[in-house]
Amino acid sequence: MPKCIQNSLSDQVYTMLKEQILSGQLKGGMKIPEESLAEQFGVSRTPIREAIRRLSEYGLITIKPRSHAIVSIITEQEANDIAKVRVTLEQLAxxxxxxxxxxxxxxxxxxxxxxxxxxxxxxxxxxxxxQDSLFHLALVRSSRNSALINICERLDAKIQQLRIAQNLPEDELSYYLSQHSQMMSLLRNGDKEACKQLLYEHITHDLTRHIAGNRT
Amino acid sequence: MPKCIQNSLSDQVYTMLKEQILSGQLKGGMKIPEESLAEQFGVSRTPIREAIRRLSEYGLITIKPRSHAIVSIITEQEANDIAKVRVTLEQLAxxxxxxxxxxxxxxxxxxxxxxxxxxxxxxxxxxxxxQDSLFHLALVRSSRNSALINICERLDAKIQQLRIAQNLPEDELSYYLSQHSQMMSLLRNGDKEACKQLLYEHITHDLTRHIAGNRT
DNA sequence: GCATTGTGTACTGTATACAATATTGATATC
DNA sequence: GATATCAATATTGTATACAGTACACAATGC
Known part of the structure; x- marks a missing residue:
C-alpha cells in the first residue's frame, strides 16, 4: 500500500526518522535537535520540523514547546491501553x-x-x-470503513513500537503468528464471534509481561 | 481541559483556522492558499503551514501536494463510517x-x-x-484509557464537522440531547449494557438522513 | 471547433536569517 | 555545602527569500 509519492524532502525525512525510531536506532527519551537532524539528512530545518511535527501527531515523538523534542517513551500502562483499543477496532473491522x-x-x-x-x-x-502489521492493516482495510482504516493506520506506528519493546520470546511469538491462519479460516467459515475471540487473545495475550524497560 | 498554552503563533492559527472551518466560515472544497491566510492572520507563511499540516492530520483539510490545500468535504459514507467507529470507541469507554x-x-x-x-x-x-462534544469527551476521559482518549479527541474535530453538516431538525436534536441524562442514570445504576445500547441509538439514530450537500 | 502545446503566473517546497526563549554552568549568597 | 541569581549558549519559533512545480489560458495545428 503506497502511502505517498515521497517526492518531498519532508516526506523522505518523515519516513527515515520513523524507521530510525522503530528500528531502535533512536531510543525512547533521546533528544532530537532539529539542527543535528538537518545536518545528518543534509537538508534544512524546515523539512525536519515538518517531519517531527507529523511524527508527534502519531505519538512517536514528544514535543516540549520552545524547548526540544524527544523520542516518545512507551509505558506499560500505555501498552495496555493501546491493546484494548486495538482489539476493539479490529473486532469492529x-x-x-x-x-x-x-x-x-x-x-x-x-x-x-x-x-x-x-x-x-x-x-x-x-x-x-x-508483515504482521501488514496482515492486521489488510484485515482492517477489508472492513472498507475509511475512518476505521485511518485510525488503525495511524495507530500502527505506536503498535510497531510496542511490538519491539515487548521483545516476546521465540516460542510465544511463533504461537502468536500461527493464529493468523486460524483467524482466516474462522472468517472463511463465517464464524465472526470465534474470530473476534481469537483476535482478542492474539492481541492481549500476555501483552505487557515482557515489556522492556525504556531508559532515558 | 486545556490542550495547549497557545503561545505559539502556529497554535493560535491552528485554533482559529479550526474554528473557521467548524463554524462554516470556510466551506468544504474551498481553496486555502497559504499566503492569503498569512495576510489575513497577519503572520508569515511558516505558522500557517504548520497549522494546515496539523489540521490535515485531523482530516479537516486535504493537502494536494505541490498544488494547494482545500477544506475537506465530508461524504455521507464517511459520516456513516465515523459513526460506527465512534460508537465502538465510546462503548469501550x-x-x-x-x-x-x-x-x-x-x-x-x-x-x-x-x-x-x-x-x-x-x-x-x-x-x-x-457542549455535546465536551460531554462525550468527558465520558471517554472517564475511561482513563489514554490511547482511547487520544483517538477520540482527535476524531472530535471530524465529528463536530459532521454534526454541523447533519443539520438535525430541532425536535430530533432535542430528543437526542435528553439521552445524555438517561445514559448517566444507567451508568449510575451500573447497567452498562443498557447504556451502551442507548449510546448506539444516540449516535447512529438517523445519522445521515439530514446530511447537507457540500458544494465546491 | 477540438485537441495540443507553450508560456506566464501563482503557489508550494525549501533554505536561510533573525528573534525570542529555555537551558546550562558559573558565580554569589546564605 | 546547598540554593538562588545571572550571563552565555544552544535551540526553537518565525519571517523572508528563492527555487521549482502545477495550473490556467492563450496560441497553434489539425
Whole structure:
C-alpha cells in the first residue's frame, strides 16, 4: 500500500526518522535537535520540523514547546491501553467484513501470514513485525470503513513500537503468528464471534509481561 | 481541559483556522492558499503551514501536494463510517469506567448535559454542539484509557464537522440531547449494557438522513 | 471547433536569517 | 555545602527569500 509519492524532502525525512525510531536506532527519551537532524539528512530545518511535527501527531515523538523534542517513551500502562483499543477496532473491522471484501482480500492476507511464518523461520524479527502489521492493516482495510482504516493506520506506528519493546520470546511469538491462519479460516467459515475471540487473545495475550524497560 | 498554552503563533492559527472551518466560515472544497491566510492572520507563511499540516492530520483539510490545500468535504459514507467507529470507541469507554472514575467525573458530565439543554432552550446550536462534544469527551476521559482518549479527541474535530453538516431538525436534536441524562442514570445504576445500547441509538439514530450537500 | 502545446503566473517546497526563549554552568549568597 | 541569581549558549519559533512545480489560458495545428 503506497502511502505517498515521497517526492518531498519532508516526506523522505518523515519516513527515515520513523524507521530510525522503530528500528531502535533512536531510543525512547533521546533528544532530537532539529539542527543535528538537518545536518545528518543534509537538508534544512524546515523539512525536519515538518517531519517531527507529523511524527508527534502519531505519538512517536514528544514535543516540549520552545524547548526540544524527544523520542516518545512507551509505558506499560500505555501498552495496555493501546491493546484494548486495538482489539476493539479490529473486532469492529471483522464485524464489517462481508463475503465480497473477504474474497477480495484473502490472497493478500494469506501472503502476509505466510511471509510472517517464513520470516520467523529464518529468525528475521524485523520482517515478522512488518508483515504482521501488514496482515492486521489488510484485515482492517477489508472492513472498507475509511475512518476505521485511518485510525488503525495511524495507530500502527505506536503498535510497531510496542511490538519491539515487548521483545516476546521465540516460542510465544511463533504461537502468536500461527493464529493468523486460524483467524482466516474462522472468517472463511463465517464464524465472526470465534474470530473476534481469537483476535482478542492474539492481541492481549500476555501483552505487557515482557515489556522492556525504556531508559532515558 | 486545556490542550495547549497557545503561545505559539502556529497554535493560535491552528485554533482559529479550526474554528473557521467548524463554524462554516470556510466551506468544504474551498481553496486555502497559504499566503492569503498569512495576510489575513497577519503572520508569515511558516505558522500557517504548520497549522494546515496539523489540521490535515485531523482530516479537516486535504493537502494536494505541490498544488494547494482545500477544506475537506465530508461524504455521507464517511459520516456513516465515523459513526460506527465512534460508537465502538465510546462503548469501550463505558466498559472501562469504574465506580471511582464515574464518581470523579459525574459532576462534569452533568454540567455539560445541563449546558446542552440550556443552550437548546435558547436556540444556540453552536453551544449545543460544543457542549455535546465536551460531554462525550468527558465520558471517554472517564475511561482513563489514554490511547482511547487520544483517538477520540482527535476524531472530535471530524465529528463536530459532521454534526454541523447533519443539520438535525430541532425536535430530533432535542430528543437526542435528553439521552445524555438517561445514559448517566444507567451508568449510575451500573447497567452498562443498557447504556451502551442507548449510546448506539444516540449516535447512529438517523445519522445521515439530514446530511447537507457540500458544494465546491 | 477540438485537441495540443507553450508560456506566464501563482503557489508550494525549501533554505536561510533573525528573534525570542529555555537551558546550562558559573558565580554569589546564605 | 546547598540554593538562588545571572550571563552565555544552544535551540526553537518565525519571517523572508528563492527555487521549482502545477495550473490556467492563450496560441497553434489539425
Amino acid at each position: 471483522i464485524d464489517s467484513i462481508d463475503d465480497a471484501s473477504y474474497a477480495e482480500n484473502v490472497k493478500e492476507l494469506s501472503r502476509y501470514a505466510a511471509d510472517c511464518q517464513y520470516a520467523m523461520g529464518i529468525g528475521d524479527r524485523a520482517t515478522v513485525f512488518e | 463505558i466498559d472501562s469506567i469504574d465506580d471511582a472514575s464515574y464518581a470523579e467525573n459525574v459532576k462534569e458530565l452533568s454540567r455539560y448535559a445541563a449546558d446542552c439543554q440550556y443552550a437548546m432552550g435558547i436556540g444556540d446550536r453552536a453551544t449545543v454542539f460544543e
